[in-house]
Amino acid sequence: MDDLHFTSGPILSVRDLTVSFMSGGSESRPVVDGISFDVHAGETVAIVGESGSGKSVTSLSIMRLLSSGSSRIKGQVLLNGRSLLELPESEMRRVRGNEIGMIFQEPMTSLNPVIKVGQQISESLILHRGMSQKDALAEAARLLDKVRIPAAMDRLNDFPHQFSGGMRQRVMIAMALACRPKLLIADEPTTALDVTIQGQIIDLIRELQKEERTSVLFITHDMGVVAEIADRTMVMYKGQIVEEGTTLDIFQRPQRPYTRSLLASVPILGSMGGRAFTAKFPVVDRESGEAQPPQDCPDTVETSGPPVLEVDNLSTYFAIKRNLFGRSSGSVHAVEGVSFALRPGETLSLVGESGCGKSTTGRTILGLTKRAAGTIRIEGQDVTRFGKAEQARVRSAAQMIFQDPFASLNPRMQIGKAIAEPMVVHRVCDAAEARERVLKLLDVVGLDRSMIDRYPHEFSGGQRQRICIARALALTPKVIIADEAVSALDVTVKAQVLNLMLDLQQRLKLSYLFISHDIAAVERISHRIAVMYLGEIVEIGPRAAIFESPQHAYTRKLLSAVSIPDPTKRRERAVGIADELKSPIRPRDYKPAARQIRQVGVDHFVQA
Structure with a gap:
């Protein structure tokens, strides 16, 4: 990790910040209780802690996004020496999105559902940077491309509901970066993202810092991401900062029991190391920092009957209406020829990038999304042939x-x-x-x-x-x-x-x-793993085989992108994940090519 030397004053300075909410006409106990910290130019400061610790309330207070009628904020928040808590609302609006960008945790609550994403991104460019509508849309397309949304120009005219959860988060990140703010507040920005996109967002923030000396206040509970990106780390518990220091010190020499409990609860990729059992997750007492010894679960499953779920050549498409008459010009091939069986008492994990078809596969199996082709058998019965009453009974x-x-x-x-x-x-x-x-x-x-x-x-x-x-x-x-x-x-x-x-x-x-998309958790809980890419299963096999001997190039790329909760290894992370994500949109007359599947081990198959 690079040594940090900051000669100028902080970009953001927070002093004795206390936030409480009104309840029944009286002020409640503070949810943020007298915290102080600085963020310097080009520095990334992480705030970590559990839900309810006060992390997000801190960020909302800095941006003055809490209702003045129901909250009470005391203390100082200085941006380049200017007091944000004393600014008129009209001036604060000019600060938001221009001098301070913010990425929120839940993109669907932050995006307007009835406005196209291109218009939402270009709005801040027109307002803060004085761009024309045409130039703003071109810049919006460039930003979407930069956060790796496929067919970026075409997707400017899509609405938020037409994106997957991870892709909506990428849209939010593009909006936050649009005006190249001096301070970026990222509130759980990678929670909904798969590991490859998570790695790219980390690289994107680093690139922005290098080019613009952007400061980042990173709020998360993902210790792997903290180890990857943060220069300094603050640990919050019950509204207070209970420990702070360089990220290396926090990870290698944690002083408080609560910090130790956070670190001990993080599953680490590769920790299974060929063991014949999948381990339970350690549960650590937050007050003492002591872990309960985890028990083990069998790694193999004794089957006494046929599979409880069989999926054969399942496909799910979503039509795209593009022309003036509303006629479909093509389809999103969300799931393409997926086949697998689930045994009694077994855990089969589906992993892959956002938009690869994982969730659509699950929803199609239960009839929540209409399938295009394929069969689904539950306890040996083909539910695709049943009427609604029979389907409800079997499902x-x-x-x-x-x-x-x-x-x-x-x-x-x-x-x-x-x-x-x-x-x-x-x-x-x-x-x-x-x-x-x-x-x-x-x-x-x-x-x-x-x-x-x-x-x-x-x-x-x-x-x-x-x-x-x-x-x-x-x-x-x-x-x-x-x-x-x-x-x-x-x-x-x-x-x-x-x-x-x-x-x-x-x-x-x-x-x-x-x-x-939590690969480290998948390693501990799974008996078998299926890796999905662009709607297809490209590799499927036992847990140990997938993690110790991955055969498909995409599987290897996925595993190499996982953040390791160790700041000394941040430079060892494989970066080869910047390939353009191919679009799942296909023309109306598209016929999928026949796939060759080869067996490479016991119950281990890979797409050629």
Whole structure:
């Protein structure tokens, strides 16, 4: 790591920042409690900590994006010596997006759903840089290309809902970088991104820093990203900075138990090292920093019957309407000829870049997205040949856990009723019996029975995901499709939820289709792994074979892009990930070429 020498004053200076919210007419306990720090020109400072520690509130306070009617901000926030907390709102609007750029965690809540992305990016260029509409759109296309969105010029006219989650985040990053701000605040910017794009965003921020001396305030719970990019690191807990120092010191010589607990909870790629067992995730006490010794789960699965899920030559396309008459000029081939089988009690992980078709595969299996071709068998029955009533009956054997638990729960429905709803809809039992079964399900997922009448907003993110797991178990399924089910969770909470899933798998003989971009977590939880690229499975095999002897070039590239939570190894990261991501858009008359699949080991297959 380069030595840091800052001779000029800080770009951003925060002094004794305290933030509290109004509740019932009185001021609540501070959620940010008297913190102070500086960010110098060209420096990257990371703020790490769990949800509720005050990280995001700190960034929103700096940008003055908290409601003045419901929040109280005290202290000083100085940008190049100018007090932001004392600026009139009209001047603060000129600061936002121009002098300070911000990347938010959830892009769909930050992008206008009814305005094309090209227009949204060009808006700030016209406002702050005085560009013409034509020049602004050309620059918007260049920015989209820079954050590696394929067919960037064509996608200027698309709306946010037409992008995958990871691609929407790339659009947000392009918007934040549009005016080349002196300070970039990145609030969990890589949480929704796969490892290759994550690596490119890190390189992109580094490049911007080198060219423009841009300062970065990086807010995250991903310790691997912190090790890759941060010069200094601050650890927040319960609204206070409990430890700060150079990133190297924080990782190699952590002083506080909470810091040690964060580091110990991070799965490290390659830590399995050929072991015959997949290990549970260590759960570390936040106060003492002591880890509970993890148990092990069998690496091989004894099958006593046929596969519980079989997917054969599955394809899913999305038509694109381009001409004046609304006629489709082509399709997005999201899933192309995918085949695999899932055994009883097995975890098969689907990994790949955002937009590769992982989530669409899961949604198509459950009938949430219409398939174009192929067959799906659940417990030996071809559900693609059934009517709606038969499909609903058979599909009760397969359930889904979604990425965002809050979005998948009805905010006006008590969680007891939300968990009972599948049982009532499928007429498994009456309301009285359903409530009793809900209480047992709460026991199973480690939630107190007294919580049954609470609403979703009264729970933490990890608790809400446990509620979604309980709901998925309501119909006693054989298969659970977990679509990025833990990607938005803090490292310690993620470890608890994944350990719960491993426990349930052993006790209930569940089979998981685990969809994730967290490669290090995939290594620990999986029995087999399927690597997807542009809608196709390019390699599939046992966990050990994929990680120790990857055969496809894309698999090797994916593994080399994983951030290692060790700042001494940041320069060892393989950079060969800057290839142009090919577009999945195909013309109407496109016929996919026949693929050659070869076997390279026991149960290990790769696309030639």
